[in-house]
Amino acid sequence: MSWTTVNDWLQSQGFENLAYRHAIELFIIVLITALASYVAGKVFVHIERQFSKTKNLWDDTLLHAARAPVNVAIWLLGLSWAAYTAQLQSGSEIFGAVPVFQRVGVIFCLTWFVVRFISGGELIVICPEKMKEPMDETTVSAMGKLLRASVIITSVLVVLQTLGYSIGGVLAFGGIGGIAVGFAAKDLLANFFGGLMVYLDRPFKVGDWVRSPDQDIEGTVVKIGWRLTTIRTFDKRPLYVPNAVFTSISVQNPSRMTHRRIYETIGLRYDDANKLPTIIQKVKGMLKAHNEIDTTQTLIVNFNSYGSSSLDFFVYTFTKTTDWVKYHEVKQDVLLKILEIIDQEGADVAFPTSTVLVPEGVQLVNSEKN
DSSP states (O other), X not given: OOHHHHHHHHHHTTOOOHHHHHHHHHHHHHHHHHHHHHHHHHHHHHHHHHHTTSSOHHHHHHHHHHHHHHHHHHHHHHHHHHHHHHHHHHOOGGGGGHHHXXXXXXXXXXXXXHHHHHHHHHHHHTOTTTOSSOOOHHHHHHHHHHHHHHHHHHHHHHHHHHTTOOHHHHHHHXXXXXXXXXXXXXXXXHHHHHHHHHHHHOSOOTTOEEEETTTTEEEEEEEEOSSEEEEEOXXXXXXXXXXXXXXXXXXXXXXXXXXXXXXXXXXXXXXXXGGHHHHHHHHHHHHXXXXXXXXXXXXXXXXXXXXXXXXXXXXXXXXXXXXXHHHHHHHHHHHHHHHHHHHHTTOOBOOOOOOOOOOTTOOOOOGGGO
């Protein structure tokens, strides 16, 4: 059915005014567009129910990525149709840009769909509940950002070509402008390439505990961006570190420790010198029998030095756990058991003392008697 037939039918129904007939035609187009959008929504709901019964996760991601862009595309085509009809009726030149607007809108919807699909795919490949072997979150995030940037840049170039601009000229201008931008935004570029090095070298990832002996940086990595890395300090403050900083400092990653070390020095009284060898042997035996001590690693309990008021021996060993809280529980248990061994042998831990030599003939007077 053509619009001429619709126009004749409206005229037969008593709508003699041409403006009224045109308004009704536009209303019909908008109504058809709304109905198409509603039907598309129902179709998506039905397909979603069917996809939920399958084990394939990518079909759900594809459907979720397409829903919003398809709805926008329907309204875009409907409004373009209405604008084209208005152009035929009015002959106004303003509607001449409708075809270009329509093509740009379609490119936008396709780009939006691809970007949403990439973002949904990221969530799938890093989720341990959805993947048997989930990928590293930092690597996936970097790949996702590169893919999204590539899609967006390509779309922009296609839009420029659609608008009548020469891509060759744009690229040539971009080459010259890039040099100027490089000088003006060298810090921004340094942060960008610093972030790229973090993604490639992977000294840490999101969730790792990091610290730097060169600067006051310590906490848990929350986010790795192209310009900044967000770290949550242990007092729960956000710390924003420019990525360029990581190219000039050393970074420690305690999250990748295989063991945690216990390294303590204990001092005994000089009066307990004859008991020191027995205490050292019993402490070493206690460590070897401890369930949380890894005996495959270095384990040393040796007399170390003559202190100013103590005979010092040191304990050097590694725990099986790397968890910070559990490590301190194990360390506490080890130190308390060392105290028990010292007490069982009738010895005691030394404390700072001073010996005062009083010359002969000198009498000490107790001031409390006065």
